[in-house]
Amino acid sequence: MSKIAVGIIGLGTVGTGVLKLLMDDPRLRVKWVAVREIKRPRDIDLSRTRVTDNPLDVVNDPEVEILIEVAGGVGPIFELMRTAIERGKHIVTANKELIAKHGAEIFQLAQRNNVTVLFEAAVGGGIPLISTLQRGLQANRISRVAGILNGTTNYILTAMEDRRIGFEEALAEAQRLGFAEANPRDDIEGFDVAYKTTILASLAFGRFVDVESVYRQGISDITDLDISIAKEFGYRIKMIGLAERRPEGLDVRAHPMLLPVHHLLASVEGANNAIFISGSAVGDVMLVGPGAGQMPTASAVVGDVINLASALHLPDFAPYFQPAIDCEHSRACPIEDSESAFYLRFEASDTPGVIGNLGRAFETHNVSLHSLLQRGVTRDGAATIVLLTHPTREAGFAGALREIESQPTTRRIGIALRVFRQPA
Numbered sequence: 395m396s397k398i399a400v401g402i403i404g405l406g407t408v409g410t411g412v413l414k415l416l417m418d419d420p421r422l423r424v425k426w427v428a429v430r431e432i433k434r435p436r437d438i439d440l441s442r443t444r445v446t447d448n449p450l451d452v453v454n455d456p457e458v459e460i461l462i463e464v465a466g467g468v469g470p471i472f473e474l475m476r477t478a479i480e481r482g483k484h485i486v487t488a489n490k491e492l493i494a495k496h497g498a499e500i501f502q503l504a505q506r507n508n509v510t511v512l513f514e515a516a517v518g519g520g521i522p523l524i525s526t527l528q529r530g531l532q533a534n535r536i537s538r539v540a541g542i543l544n545g546t547t548n549y550i551l552t553a554m555e556d557r558r559i560g561f562e563e564a565l566a567e568a569q570r571l572g573f574a575e576a577n578p579r580d581d582i583e584g585f586d587v588a589y590k591t592t593i594l595a596s597l598a599f600g601r602f603v604d605v606e607s608v609y610r611q612g613i614s615d616i617t618d619l620d621i622s623i624a625k626e627f628g629y630r631i632k633m634i635g636l637a638e639r640r641p642e643g644l645d646v647r648a649h650p651m652l653l654p655v656h657h658l659l660a661s662v663e664g665a666n667n668a669i670f671i672s673g674s675a676v677g678d679v680m681l682v683g684p685g686a687g688q689m690p691t692a693s694a695v696v697g698d699v700i701n702l703a704s705a706l707h708l709p710d711f712a713p714y715f716q717p718a719i720d721c722e723h724s725r726a727c728p729i730e731d732s733e734s735a736f737y738l739r740f741e742a743s744d745t746p747g748v749i750g751n752l753g754r755a756f757e758t759h760n761v762s763l764h765s766l767l768q769r770g771v772t773r774d775g776a777a778t779i780v781l782l783t784h785p786t787r788e789a790g791f792a793g794a795l796r797e798i799e800s801q802p803t804t805r806r807i808g809i810a811l812r813v814f815r816q817p818a
C-alpha cells in the first residue's frame with residue numbers, strides 16, 4: 395500500500411517532536427516541512443523531506459493529504475488553513491487559539507469540503523481529552539468540565555507554594571526551565587486557559603461558545619502571602635478552566651480559584667494538567683497528565699494523524715470525525731450572574747473603624763463573612779486584611795468591593811479570588 399503524504403507547517407519544539415515520531419512510521423511519508431528560517435541549524439535529520447519557507451508549497455501540493463499545523467497564531471495561519479481545506483486537505487492542528495476563535499467557520503468549511511479537522515493537542519497536551527469527550531463519552535450528557543489546563547501557571551503556583559517564592563521569581567524559573575514562553579502573557583493572564591475552556595465547552599455542550607464572552611483573570615497578582623493564607627484556610631490556589639451547564643445558560647470561565655486541599659484537582663502539581671468531566675451516565679471522570687512539552691504534545695498530534703490515516707482507507711469516513719457542534723455561537727453567562735464564596739486581600743490604614751466599615755459594606759450588599767484575618771503592619775502603617783466570604787451573588791460581592799475601595803481607610807485592593815464550588 396502506498397504511504398500517505400503529509401506536510402508539516404512549523405518546525406518549532408512541537409513540530410520537531412512530530413517529525414521525530416513520524417519519520418519512521420511505515421504508513422506515512424513526511425513530504426514537506428514548512429519552516430520560518432530555512433538556514434537555521436536543527437537538531438533533526440531533514441534529508442528525507444522537502445523543506446520550504448513558503449507554506450503554500452505544502453498547501454498547493456495535490457499529493458499531500460494531511461496537513462499538520464503546529465506553527466500557532468491566527469491571522470495568516472487561519473487564511474492558510476482555509477485554503478488547505480478548500481484544496482481538500484485534512485487538517486491536524488495543535489492551535490487552541492485558532493479553534494477557539496474560528497472553530498465554527500473551520501468546521502463548517504471542512505464539512506462543505508468533506509475533510510476532517512482534528513485538534514487533540516489543542517487542549518491538555520498529551521492527555522487524550524478531546525477524543526474522550528468526542529467519542530468515549532458520547533453516551534453522556536455532560537454537565538461540567540473543570541480542570542487545570544495550563545502547565546505554566548500550575549508550575550508557577552506550585553513553585554510559589556513549595557518554596558515560598560514570589561510570583562516573579564517563580565515565573566523566571568519556569569522560563570529558565572523551558573516551561574514558560576519568553577512572552578508568557580497568554581499563559582499567566584489566562585488567555586490560554588480561556589481558549590482551552592472555550593473548546594471544551596463547545597465539545598461538551600454541543601454549541602460554539604463566543605470566546606470573547608468567557609470571563610478571564612490571570613495569576614500575576616497572586617502573592618506568596620495569598621498562597622500561605624489560603625493554606626491556613628484549608629485551600630490551595632489553582633488556575634482553573636470551568637465550563638458548566640446551568641439553568642440560566644452556559645457558565646464558562648478561566649480564573650484562579652481556591653480549591654479545598656482534599657479536592658483531587660488540588661493535588662495536581664508542577665506542569666501537569668488535570669480535567670474533571672461530569673457525565674450523566676459515567677459520573678465523574680478525571681484525566682491527569684503532561685499538558686505541554688515536546689513529546690507529549692507530539693503524541694497527541696501524531697495520534698490524530700494516525701487515526702486519520704487509518705480512516706482515509708474507509709469509504710465516507712469524514713462525518714465520523716466531525717464534532718457535533720451547533721455552529722451558532724452562544725455567549726457564556728455574564729460572571730455577574732454567578733455565585734461564589736470569595737477570598738479578598740486588601741490593605742487599609744491601621745486605624746479605628748476599619749473593620750466596622752468593612753462589616754457595613756458587606757452588610758449593605760448582603761454578603762456574609764466566613765473568616766477574617768489581619769496580619770502585620772507595613773512600614774507606612776498599613777495593615778493587610780484577608781477574608782473569606784460565604785457563597786454569595788457575584789454582583790453583591792462586587793458592590794461590597796466597590797464600597798470598600800472607596801473608603802478613605804482603604805489603601806489598596808490586593809486581589810479578589812473565587813472559591814471552587816462543588817456542583818449541586
Ligand code: HSE
Binds near residue numbers: 518543586685687
Ligand atoms: N502554554 C501551555 C501551557 C502549553 O503552559 O500549558 C500549550 O498548551
